[in-house]
Amino acid sequence: MSGTTVPRRRGRPRREETADTRDHILTAAREEFSERGYDRASVRGIAKAAGVDPALVHHYFGTKEQVFAAAIEVAFAPALDAPEALADAPLDAVGERLARFIFGVWENPATRTPLLAIVRSALNNDTAAAVFRRLVASQLLRRIAGRFDRPDAELRAELAAAQLVGCAILRYVIKVEPLASADVEQIIARVAPVVQGHLTGP
C-alpha cells in the first residue's frame, strides 16, 4: 500500500504464485458453481473455499459472471482443441475425426467430470447459458465452421454439434440404456456419418 517499504510478499505476487492462486480459485469456483448452481454461487463462497480474500477473486477475475467464464474456459479447454484436431483431417474424414475427439473428451473421467459440472451450471441459468454460448460460439463452433468454405457453415457445425451434444446428454447425464452402456466405437460408427453429412453433405 505505502510504496517502496512494503515487503515483497505484499507487493505484486511472483508469476508462479499468481498462476497457482488463479488455478486454486478456479478449482474452487468450479466446485462452487457445480454444487450450488450459478444462482446461489457467490464470489464470497468461492473465496472462502479457496481460502483467499474475496477482493483477490475480484482482482483476478472481476464479477461472478467473469469468474464463471474463466472456470468454464478451463473445464471446457479439452473440447476447445477440437478445431485443431480437424485441421489436418481429410475433408471426407472430418465427421469421424470430430466424433472421435468429442467422445474422447467425454469418455475420460478426468475431462468428463469438470465438463459435466460446468455444462450443468450453464444449462440451469440464463446468465450462465449466455457465458457458455459466447465461449462455445467463438472458440468452438465458428472455428470448426471456418474449416468449411460454405455460407451455411455455422449452422452446419451447430447441427453436427447437436448430434454430439444430444448423445452426451443421453449417455453421460440421463444415462438411458442401451446408449449409456454401448461400446463407444459402435456409437462413433453410427454418429460419424451424421456429423460428416451435416458438415460436408449436399
Place this chain on the structure above:
Amino acid sequence: MSGTTVPRRRGRPRREETADTRDHILTAAREEFSERGYDRASVRGIAKAAGVDPALVHHYFGTKEQVFAAAIEVAFAPALDAPEALADAPLDAVGERLARFIFGVWENPATRTPLLAIVRSALNNDTAAAVFRRLVASQLLRRIAGRFDRPDAELRAELAAAQLVGCAILRYVIKVEPLASADVEQIIARVAPVVQGHLTGP
C-alpha cells in the same frame, strides 16, 4: 378423524376436488423444482406454494421423488404423444414426422416452458435424472423403438432422439446463433433425414 359425524368436507374429497387439488400441487411442484432445483426443493415448500398441508402432498404423491415423477409426467405429456404421431406414418416418413412433432412441442411456448423447467431439473441431479430416464425410456423411446422390428431398435431410437435433444439444447437453452433464430422448417429439413437414417437406415 372420528368417523361418521365428520362433515363431508373433511372426509374423502369429491372426484373433481381431488383432480383440482392434484393439478394445483403439480403446478406448484413444477415451479418449486424449476426455481430451486431438485436438491433444494422440498415437499414442505411445494405444499406451502400450493396452500395445502404437506401431508396432503404425501397422500397424493408420496415422496419428493414421486412428486417429481408426477410433475415430470405432466410437463412431458405433450412429447409423450410422439409414438402415436408415428403410428400411422409411412416407414419412409417417420423421420420427418418425429422431427416435426418434437419441434412442434418445443416451438409452442405453452408446452416449451414446463418442459424446459423440468428438463433443467432433471439434468442437474442424479435422482432427478433417474426419474426422467425411467419416464423417457418406458413412455417414449421404447414405444418409438416398438414401431421398428429390429434388434437394435432402441439404440436407433436413442440416437435419433439425441439429434433432436441436442438441437433443443442448442436452440432453446444455450440459444446459439444462427441455430436459435433459424426457421424451424429449415432445421426440420436438415434434421429429418438424420432421424430417418438412425431409425430405418442400414
